[in-house]
Amino acid sequence: MKDIITPISEEVASSLQIGDMVGISGYILCGRDAVLPKIVALYEKNALSELGVDLRGSVIFHTAVSPAGVGPTSSNKLEIESSIAPLSAAGVKMHLGKGAIHAETVKALDEHNAVYAVIPPVTALLGVRTLEQKVVAFPELGMEALFLLKVEQYPAIIAAAHGRSIY
Amino acid sequence: MKITLQEIREKVAKTLVVAGSTFREDKKEAYRQAIATEDNPQAKWVLETILQNAEAAEAQKSPLCDDSGIPHLVLDVGTQAVLTGEMIEAIHQGVAEGLRRLPGRPMGIMGDDTQRLDQSGGLDPDSAGVLPAPILLRKTDGDNLRLHVLMFGGGPAIRAKTLRVFHKHNAQVVLDEIVAWAKEAVAQLGCSPCTLGVGIGRSHFEASSLMLQALVEGNYARQSEMEAQITSRVNEADIGPLGLHGRHSVLATFLKVGPQRASGVRIVCLRPCCCFEPRIASVILQ
Numbered sequence: 001m002k003d004i005i006t007p008i009s010e011e012v013a014s015s016l017q018i019g020d021m022v023g024i025s026g027y028i029l030c031g032r033d034a035v036l037p038k039i040v041a042l043y044e045k046n047a048l049s050e051l052g053v054d055l056r057g058s059v060i061f062h063t064a065v066s067p068a069g070v071g072p073t074s075s076n077k078l079e080i081e082s083s084i085a086p087l088s089a090a091g092v093k094m095h096l097g098k099g100a101i102h103a104e105t106v107k108a109l110d111e112h113n114a115v116y117a118v119i120p121p122v123t124a125l126l127g128v129r130t131l132e133q134k135v136v137a138f139p140e141l142g143m144e145a146l147f148l149l150k151v152e153q154y155p156a157i158i159a160a161a162h163g164r165s166i167y
Numbered sequence: 168m169k170i171t172l173q174e175i176r177e178k179v180a181k182t183l184v185v186a187g188s189t190f191r192e193d194k195k196e197a198y199r200q201a202i203a204t205e206d207n208p209q210a211k212w213v214l215e216t217i218l219q220n221a222e223a224a225e226a227q228k229s230p231l232c233d234d235s236g237i238p239h240l241v242l243d244v245g246t247q248a249v250l251t252g253e254m255i256e257a258i259h260q261g262v263a264e265g266l267r268r269l270p271g272r273p274m275g276i277m278g279d280d281t282q283r284l285d286q287s288g289g290l291d292p293d294s295a296g297v298l299p300a301p302i303l304l305r306k307t308d309g310d311n312l313r314l315h316v317l318m319f320g321g322g323p324a325i326r327a328k329t330l331r332v333f334h335k336h337n338a339q340v341v342l343d344e345i346v347a348w349a350k351e352a353v354a355q356l357g358c359s360p361c362t363l364g365v366g367i368g369r370s371h372f373e374a375s376s377l378m379l380q381a382l383v384e385g386n387y388a389r390q391s392e393m394e395a396q397i398t399s400r401v402n403e404a405d406i407g408p409l410g411l412h413g414r415h416s417v418l419a420t421f422l423k424v425g426p427q428r429a430s431g432v433r434i435v436c437l438r439p440c441c442c443f444e445p446r447i448a449s450v451i452l453q
Contacts, residue, residue: 021212064233067294068272071233074322074357099357100410118409120216121358121442123233124188124224142290143273155216157209157411166209166411 003153007057008093013113016158018166022117023153028059028096032073034144035137036060036083043090051137053148056091061119061154062098065133066143069123072098075116081105088112096156100167106160116160129153170453172257178450179261179314180268185448186316187235187269188228190221194418197387201360201415210413214360217408217442228269231443232358235271236318238262238299241383247310248453255302258314258452263295265316270294303376312453315383318446323361326352329371329436341367341433342393346400348437353416354406358441360415362387363397366436368425374436377423382438382445385421394420408442421445 004012006026016022031039042048048055062080063070075081075097084095085108095109095116109116119126132150139145159166190198198218205211224231240258244250265271275296278288290296300319307313332344345365353361362385366377390398397420407413427433 019209021209064272066233066272066274067270068230068235069233072357098409099355118411120213120220120409121232122216122220122223124227124229124231125216125220127227127229128223142292155212157212157409159411 004094006059008059009057010113013093013115016115016161018158018161018164020158022156022158024059024094024096024156025152025154026150028061028149028151028154029053029136030061030063030065030070030147030149032062032064032144033077033079034141035146036087037079038138039146040083040086043086048090051146053136055087058092059094059096060087060092061096061149064143065147065149069127070130070149071121071123071126072096072119074099076101084108084116088114100165101160106165107163109160110163115158117156118159119154119156122155126154172253175254175257175452176261176264178452179258179316180264182314182316182448182450183238183262183265184228184269186446187230187271187318188224189448190225191447193387195221197418201418205413205415207407207411207413209411210408210415213408213411214415230269230271231446232320232441233272234320234322235269236320236446237297238266239317239319239379240299240302241305241315241317241379242302243305243307243311243313243315245307245309245311248312250312254312258302259299262299266294266297271297273297303379305380311451313449313451315447315449317379317382320441320444322356322358323438323440323444326356327436327438328352329374329434331432332435333431334433335431341435342396345435345437346397349397349401349417349439350404350406352437352439353401354404354410356439356441357410359406359410360408360418360442362418362440362444363401363420364438364440364445365397365420365422366425367423367433369428369434371434371436373425374434377425378436378438381421381423382440382447384423385419385445387419390419391422394422397422
């Protein structure tokens with residue numbers, strides 16, 4: 001098990017290989033279908049400063065944040081997977097979700113020295129390991145707003161890195 | 168002794184929380200056996216993490232998964248039992264209370280027909296806004312009312328399938344079709360290892376209700392020849408936990424074959440239940 005502390009440096013991102021089992025600690029962002037296209041739109045308008053958070057070295061977990069907790073949704077849903085390439089270009093180093101992603105997405109991750117990791121849908125365990133949570137942008141989306149979580153040892157497996165995929 | 172409506176509400180609420188937060192013992196044992204026999208280190212780690220999650224959820228009485236599910240209810244009514252409309256209303260109230268206690272994810276969509284289809288009516292912020300599916304009634308012996316609560320997540324619903332199969336007067340043709348469907352569905356699901364729920368009947372309604380009953384009656388320690396064959400053949404596909412490859416794409420198959428008609432067609436319902444399903448608990452109401 002490799003320990004990953006956010007923000008993730010270029011060197012740490014480079015060192016990750018598919019199949020690596022990692023424990024993620026620190027601050028991570030959470031968003032899914034509704035909010036990720038809005039963040040991509042801000043990036044394309046060169047207006048990411050409106051978000052109020054720095055995406056460089058960040059982790060984005062593809063999940064809603066509800067009273068029931070957090071858990072990965074399928075990352076290959078159109079709005080989510082299409083955000084991976086532009087948000088990697090914007091500095092996101094790890095996209096955290098579930099399910100196989102397409103070859104072109106794997107290639108785009110490599111071009112920006114970013115990785116894709118899958119996280120088991122272990123909501124109760126993640127609840128124990130979530131220390132803080134708050135909404136940072138688009139609060140009108142409710143549980144699908146952009147959230148910032150402080151986490152400890154979120155378990156994940158690197159599923160795509162350096163142009164290779166575990167699937 | 169006659170049970171009060173308040174006692175029914177409380178029993179149902181507690182049972183729903185157990186369904187949403189607890190692995191039954193036969194399921195825990197199925198995971199332990201899978202962990203002991205899994206060769207792929209990533210797959211083994213995923214199985215161990217899922218079991219740890221079940222232990223945490225049970226201890227906290229909190230949801231196993233953030234998709235806490237849609238309540239599905241099966242009510243066994245003894246031939247000597249009396250069931251009233253008030254009791255059904257109390258069951259519904261117990262479901263609502265259970266969803267608030269769990270807590271269930273607030274994901275009920277508000278509004279008229281069009282708004283509920285396109286989601287423009289907004290989300291009901293109350294966990295109890297997630298209404299249960301219609302209750303399935305079954306006749307049993309005795310004088311008890313026994314309720315089974317199952318929580319159905321969205322992922323398996325997306326990959327489930329109910330369709331006719333032309334059997335060519337050979338049961339193996341039907342099993343082959345189920346295996347082919349299951350391989351595709353499990354690979355797409357992501358949240359494996361699965362438990363396959365299968366019902367075979369004469370109509371779509373009957374096949375779906377038989378699938379639901381198969382999940383109620385299924386036990387990981389008891390597999391029929393047909394169930395074992397389906398499980399074994401899907402596991403040969405090397406999909407594995409979370410799709411990361413390995414020996415355990417499917418932990419078990421729960422199959423129920425209902426009455427059939429004189430015809431060349433069988434209606435098959437397959438639900439690839441995710442790694443937490445069937446999330447189920449049962450209670451004797453009276």
